[in-house]
Amino acid sequence: MNTISRIGAFIISVYQYVLGVLALFMDILYWIFIGPFKGKTARRENIFYQMVFVGLRSALIVFFVTFFTGIVLAMQSAYQLERMGATLYVASLVAVSLCRELGPVLTALVIAGRVGSAIAAELGTMKVSEQIEALELMAINPVRFLAVPRFFALFIMQPCLTVLGNISGIIGGLIVGVGSLGINKDLYIQTTFKYLELKDIYTGVVKSFVFAMIIALIGCYEGLNTKGGAEGVGKATTNSVVISFILIILADCVLTTIFYFSEM
Amino acid sequence: MSENNKEKEVIISVKNVSKSFQGRKIIDNVSLDIYSSETFVIMGCSGSGKSTLLRLMTGVIQPDEGSVIIKGKDITEISDKALDEVRRSFGMLFQYSALLDSLTVEENVSLPLKEHTKLAEDIIRIIVKMKLSLVGLRGYEAYYPSQISGGMRKRVGLARAIAMDPAIVFYDEPTSGLDPVVGGVIDKLIKDLSAKLLITSVVVTHDMQSVFNIADRVAMIHKGKVIATGETDQIKNTTNPYVQQFINGKPNGPIDLFKEDIGIKEALDL
The missing domain is CATH 1.20.5 (Single alpha-helices involved in coiled-coils or other helix-helix interfaces)
Incomplete structure (x- = not known):
């Protein structure tokens, strides 16, 4: 029982x-679609501030993670393809798997860890130190003032970071292909684009929009619903990362299924 | 004063309000009238429900029963939008200031102005300077809350509370955690604001010195009930044993902390 x-x-x-x-x-x-017509929406400077934090400040870590993933991916696939004498196809394998899958997912996981946790911790601290209550008492809606700029910034910057991740991963693969596998540079680039189709890129970008919403919503929700002092903030931060990770992988699975069966 | 009060307009009226949390009654059938431009102090031991009463008055939490009427509007029944409208006419000083960490002193004080008015940047800057000099903090505009002392944060919080020229200011333990001098400065500010700007002040505190410095009228709360209300002098000279014990800070008397928590008493008896 x-x-x-x-x-x-x-x-x-x-x-x-x-x-x-x-x-x-x-x-x-x-607040995004109806608020502006009623004269109330998020302040532009807040959105830009968040975009810098979410986008620009995350660029380096996204670059490193995907760059080295590209390198590893190239070496691992070369190990298999060498046996068939098909090392040239490392180029397309790296490009397609990065754009369709690894680029969006790895970027999302990195951003969930870096930005989602920061959102939860910041809003959580504001909640437990009465700052959210102070906003409410000043007749300032906390969702409009705090959650909307973060949501908006992530929604815009996540796809940008994903494309950056795709490119840096492909560069990583290129370095291995040219430097260690001895493939001609031009041939490598040619092979990359020969097999990389537009749909490979946009399915990845569509995923990144969904991931951005997951990260922003979970981070803000955990933060705004924090209870109980420092311990509560810690819990909210951990929860935001754990739940975002699970939902990102889950959403990735669902979206990939949809793309697969709709032959996109 | 008492004859005057009858003629004065009631600005906040709390009527038969009760509130329970997890089955425990924190506020028990409380009724209070607060008059325009007076300084009204709510005092009581910690855990007596005075902060909860303040939160009920500001509409942060809703009562289980009863109503809170501010400037003729029942804030327990109006829509969120109308509540925001009422909230624009009052300011609040929080116990721990509750300044936004990510904003500077100037941005904190200007926040309500930027959000609710269409004033030009320079005018807002001038207003902020005025409010900051009112609390003696001119020149601290560019500092972040983490860079200034607790007493200064409280004063910035006060500047923010009065930024919109409110009719009512709520103070939650304005002097707690401050040294006596800064506490005295805050008390003087509260008095000045009431006298000069005719602001109605509602102060929740257990600092007795502060109570007698600033209050026009006092209510004492014990276990969620109002046990005494009156002019400051009436309260000072009351024969009510609860109030006397509280004012004089005696450990023994009708307010028995040990009765409320048998566990502690048993622990001490061991």
Whole structure:
């Protein structure tokens, strides 16, 4: 009985969590699409500030992660392809797997760790130190003032970072291909683009929009619902990363399935 | 004063308000009238429910029963939008200031002005300078809250609370955690604001010195109930044993902390 009631409690808490996140999502959409017509929306300077934090300041880490992934990917696939004498196809393998899958997912995981956790920690600290309450009492809606700029910034910057990740991964592969496998540079680039189709790129970019929404929503939701001092902030931060990671992989699976069966 | 009060306009009216958290009644059928441009102090032990009462008055939490009427509007029944409208007419000083960490002193004070008015940047800057000099902090515009002392943060919080020229300012423990001199400065500021700008002040505190310095009228709360209200002198000279014990800070008397938590008493008896 105890186990059953525990499972029940878990299901109810998941259900409430989903409802809470959806309510926040609706609220954010209201402030983005309807708010401006009522003369109230997020301040532009806040959005740009967040875009710099989310985008520019994350560029280096995204570059490194995907660059080295490109290198590793090239070496690992060369190891297999060498046996068939098909090392040239390292180029297309690296490009396609990065653009379709690894670029968007790795970038999203990096951003969830770097930005999602920062959002949860910052908003969580504001919540426990009464700053959110102070905003409410100044008749400033916390969702409009805090969540919307972060959501907007992630939504714009995540695809940009993903494209950056794709390019740096391909460069990583190129360095291995040219430097260690002895493929001609021009031939490598030619092979890359020969097999890389537009749909490979845009399916990846579509994924990145979804990942951006997941990271922003979970980070903001965890932050705005933090309870109980420093410990609560720690919990919110951890939860935001764990839940974002799970949802990103889950969404990736669902989206890949959709793309696969719709022959995109 | 008491004859005057009858003629004065009631600006905040708390009517039969009750609030429970997890089955525990924190506020029990409280009724209070606060008059325009007076300084009204709510005092009581920690855990008596006075901060909860303040949060009920500001609409942060909703009462289980009863109503809170501010300037003729029942804030327990109006829409969020109308509540925001009412909130623009009051300011609040938080116990720990609650300044936004990511903004400078100037940005903190100018925030409500930027959000709710269409004033030009330079005018806002001038207003901010005025408010900061009112609390004696001119020249600290560019500092972040983490770079200034607790007393200064409180004063910035006060400058922010009065940025919109509110009719009512709520103070949550304005002098707690401050040294006596800074506490005295805050008290003087509260008094000055009431006297010069005719602001209605609602102060929640347990600092007795502060109470007698600033209050026009006082209410004492114990276990979620108002046990005494009156002019400051009436409260000072009351025969109510609870109030006397509280004012004089006696450990023994009708307010018995040990009765409320048998665990502690048993632990001490061991």
